Structures are given as structure tokens and as C-alpha cells.
Amino acid sequence: MSAGSETRAAGELLERARSGDRRALGRLLTFVEHRDARAHGLDDLVHPHATGNAAVIGVTGAPGAGKSTLVGHLVKEIADAGQQPAVLAVDPSSPLSGGAILGDRIRMDGVAEGRAFIRSMATRGHAGGLALAVPGALRLFEACGFGPLVVETVGVGQVEVDVTRTADTTVVMVAPGMGDAVQANKSGLLEVADVLVVNKADRPGADDVRRDLEHMLDLGHITGVTEHWRPEIIMTTATTGEGALKVHQAIQAHRAHLAETGGLEDRRRSRIRQEVADRMTRRLEDAVTACLASEPEELAEALQGTRTPASAAAALMERLVR
Numbered sequence: 014m015s016a017g018s019e020t021r022a023a024g025e026l027l028e029r030a031r032s033g034d035r036r037a038l039g040r041l042l043t044f045v046e047h048r049d050a051r052a053h054g055l056d057d058l059v060h061p062h063a064t065g066n067a068a069v070i071g072v073t074g075a076p077g078a079g080k081s082t083l084v085g086h087l088v089k090e091i092a093d094a095g096q097q098p099a100v101l102a103v104d105p106s107s108p109l110s111g112g113a114i115l116g117d118r119i120r121m122d123g124v125a126e127g128r129a130f131i132r133s134m135a136t137r138g139h140a141g142g143l144a145l146a147v148p149g150a151l152r153l154f155e156a157c158g159f160g161p162l163v164v165e166t167v168g169v170g171q172v173e174v175d176v177t178r179t180a181d182t183t184v185v186m187v188a189p190g191m192g193d194a195v196q197a198n199k200s201g202l203l204e205v206a207d208v209l210v211v212n213k214a215d216r217p218g219a220d221d222v223r224r225d226l227e228h229m230l231d232l233g234h235i236t237g238v239t240e241h242w243r244p245e246i247i248m249t250t251a252t253t254g255e256g257a258l259k260v261h262q263a264i265q266a267h268r269a270h271l272a273e274t275g276g277l278e279d280r281r282r283s284r285i286r287q288e289v290a291d292r293m294t295r296r297l298e299d300a301v302t303a304c305l306a307s308e309p310e311e312l313a314e315a316l317q318g319t320r321t322p323a324s325a326a327a328a329l330m331e332r333l334v335r
């Protein structure tokens with residue numbers, strides 16, 4: 014297919030997706046996920062319909078903390094409030110599940126299911142791909158009338174934490190025995206928290222986790238927390254949905270706080286800045302790969318030992334950015 018007809022095909026799918034065709038939306042998400050050539054034209058088509066005003070909620074935490082289970086209840090709360098939530102569950106790596114199992118764990122009933130859209134995105138071990146695919150998918154959701162947008166990422170790895178950092182509101186989940194509070198703090202997770210959830214409150218040790226978190230907040234050990242916002246700590250039992258309403262209320266309270274203080278605009282801008290940076294980085298990486306594949310003289314000299322690698326790199330960069 015030529016570039017023009019690909020863009021036309023994407024445009025037709027987008028029109029269908031915007032009028033409620035879920036299969037069309039699913040296909041477009043696949044383009045975005047695979048960085049399909051069609052996704053390029055799609056970005057321009059989506060842009061006029063994506064205002065950037067939909068609330069973005071990040072949910073993160075250690076593997077198995079109960080994120081998907083809680084998100085299922087959260088989505089129900091949001092849908093019951095008359096909104097149309099979309100969920101992007103980012104599967105870090107699992108080659109076995111390929112993301113399918115993770116998506117299946119988010120379960121809802123009747124009404125919520127009709128309003129909500131849930132999609133898991135496999136990153137296939139390509140961390141850089143995730144950074145670009147997530148904002149593209151979120152814009153697509155927004156262009157199709159969804160909001161708030163919930164992104165579930167596992168709280169390991171820099172890219173995952175960065176993805177969460179750009180949400181308007183980030184919910185960090187901790188559970189007794191599973192990457193407890195101290196571990197979460199060490200990995201930098203707590204510093205991105207706007208709402209703290211201690212899940213598996215039905216399990217022994219949940220109160221200890223809560224106490225640890227309170228203590229860290231009191232001592233100012235959670236570095237990203239400012240004097241302007243102290244994350245609320247909410248106990249949940251995601252398997253029964255206990256506490257999910259409180260989590261929804263805390264998310265709304267945080268959003269209201271951001272709206273009052275101008276923080277909403279700050280986060281929107283930092284999200285765009287991050288995406289521009291990620292796209293520039295990707296272009297540079299591609300350019301470096303192509304440059305070295307062309308077997309330049311400077312590389313040959315470095316290989317022969319007549320030139321230092323640093324000098325070869327400097328000379329090649331000079332050419333690349335000119």
C-alpha cells in the first residue's frame with residue numbers, strides 16, 4: 014500500500030472508532046503498538062480530536078501487588094459516575110501471557126463493561142517502544158471520547174516509572190510481603206505517589222506496611238513529596254473491592270488540588286516535553302544505528318586501532334547532527 018492509501022485506511026478506521034466501533038479502535042491500537050507505518054499518518058489524524066484534557070491516572074506497584082484487580086473496581090467506579098474510562102495495561106515482558114492474561118484479570122460487570130475500554134499492550138522487551146506507544150494510545154483513546162485514561166504499569170524499570178511520572182495522578186500500590194514499603198521507596202516508586210494504596214488489607218502485615226508508609230511520610234523520607242501535597246494512604250482489599258471507592262475519591266481530590274494550583278497544566282506540559290524528548294532520542298538512536306551500518310571510515314580506523322573510539326564517536330556525531 015502507498016503511504017497515501019495507508020493514511021486513508023487509518024482515517025476510515027479512526028472514523029469508525031470515533032463512532033463507537035471497538036474493533037476499529039483495537040486495530041488502530043495495534044498500529045500504534047507496533048509502530049506501524051500507518052501509525053505515523055494516524056498521529057496527524059488523531060491530533061485535532063485529542064484535546065489533551067482527559068485525566069490520566071497511573072497505577073503502579075510491584076508485580077502481583079493487585080493493580081489489575083483494583084483497576085477493575087476503579088473502572089467500575091468511574092463508569093458508575095457516568096464517565097467512559099479506558100485502561101492501558103502495560104505488560105512488562107511476560108513472553109508466555111503476551112499481555113492477554115493481564116488484560117483478562119481486569120474484570121467488570123454489565124454497565125461498566127459497556128462504557129469502558131480495556132487494552133493490554135505488550136512491550137516485547139522493547140522499553141523504548143513503550144515510551145512512544147503509551148502517549149500515542151492515550152491520544153487515540155481521547156480522540157474516541159474516552160476519559161479518564163488509566164495506565165497500569167509494573168513498578169520496575171526506569172521507563173515504567175517515567176511513564177507513571179507523566180500521569181496527572183499516580184497511584185502507587187504496596188502489599189504486605191510483595192515489595193514492601195521500604196523496597197518501594199528504594200526503587201523510587203514512592204516519590205511519584207500522589208495516592209498510596211496498601212492492598213491485600215485482608216492479609217497479615219498490612220497494618221505494618223501502613224505504619225511504615227506513615228513513618229516515611231512524617232520523616233520526609235519520600236523525596237518527591239512536597240509540602241503542598243501529602244499522599245493519602247488507603248487500605249484496600251482489591252479482591253472484594255473494599256476501599257476502591259476511597260481510591261477513586263482520593264484521585265479526584267488530587268485532581269482538584271492540581272486544578273487549583275496550576276499543577277494540571279504543569280503535568281500536561283511535562284507529558285508533552287517527555288514525549289518530544291523520547292521521540293528525539295529514538296530518532297538519534299536510529300540515526301546512530303544507520304550510520305554504523307554504513308561502515309564509515311572513522312569506525313574502521315577505531316577497529317584498526319589507529320583512532321580512539323572516543324575520537325571516532327566525536328567525528329561521526331559531528332556529521333550526524335550537521
Ligand SMILES: Nc1nc2c(ncn2[C@@H]2O[C@H](COP(=O)(O)OP(=O)(O)OP(=O)(O)O)[C@@H](O)[C@H]2O)c(=O)[nH]1
Nearest residue numbers: 076077078079080081082118167212213250251252
Ligand atoms: N488476598 C488478596 N489477594 C489479592 C488482593 N488483590 C489482588 N489479589 C491477588 O493477587 C494476585 C495478583 O493480582 P493482580 O491484580 O493480577 O496483580 P497485578 O499487580 O496486576 O500483577 P501484575 O500485573 O502481574 O504485576 C491475584 O491472584 C489476585 O487475586 C487482595 O486484596 N487480597
Ligand SMILES: [Mg+2]
Nearest residue numbers: 080081115165
Ligand atoms: Mg496486572
